[in-house]
Amino acid sequence: MIKQDELTGLILAGGRGRRMGGRDKGLETFAGQPLVLHVRERLEGRVAEVLINANRHLEAYRALADRVIADAEEGFQGPLMGIYSGLRAATTPWLVVVPCDSPALPHDLVARLIGSIGRSDIAVAFDGERLHPVVALIRTALADDLGEALSAGERKIDRWYARHAWCRMDVSDCPEAFANLNTEDEKRRLELALQEEVPRP
């Protein structure tokens, strides 16, 4: 069984947020705090270190993580570049990857990933219909292989996973927890949905 001190958490916040008007999604206020903090709560106390991968506003992110890392290569080359940067920066054998824009992730996400990995090198969330490639547990020894794949032009996460021993983490019991926020409208709707779930005093 993988232990806490063998795990690094990586929050991917390196995107351009075009559908959110070009704003930095991880720093957007959601239910009273930056989105990235909702995600950090799922990792805290379950991993040795929380890294935020960001390409803008690094100073603001520094206050919200143990360490902030920019993409190994500039130019908004997609989440696979962020994962590579995390795999390289981690000092533990395993990396838990989460996106900054899914504030309702299950609280037992890390335990679920560990429970599903078996003998595989990568476990990826699967909600029964869709794979969520940015919610994954990955062996950090794969960093060099990913570096080579990126150099060869690979940018598609699931295609890189498919080249390795990977498995699905079944989350078909809570697909709604993997909702992500791409637009202002989606943000407002999820905020309302979560408010309705919380019993009022």
Ligand SMILES: Nc1nc2c(ncn2[C@@H]2O[C@H](COP(=O)(O)OP(=O)(O)OP(=O)(O)O)[C@@H](O)[C@H]2O)c(=O)[nH]1
């Ligand atoms: N490091 C890194 N992460 C990225 C990049 N593009 C997207 N991501 C991250 O990948 C996850 C999914 O991103 P998307 O919502 O598809 O892209 P986005 O750039 O955030 O938003 P859009 O511009 O509206 O597509 C988020 O956690 C992003 O922060 C990138 O170029 N580099």
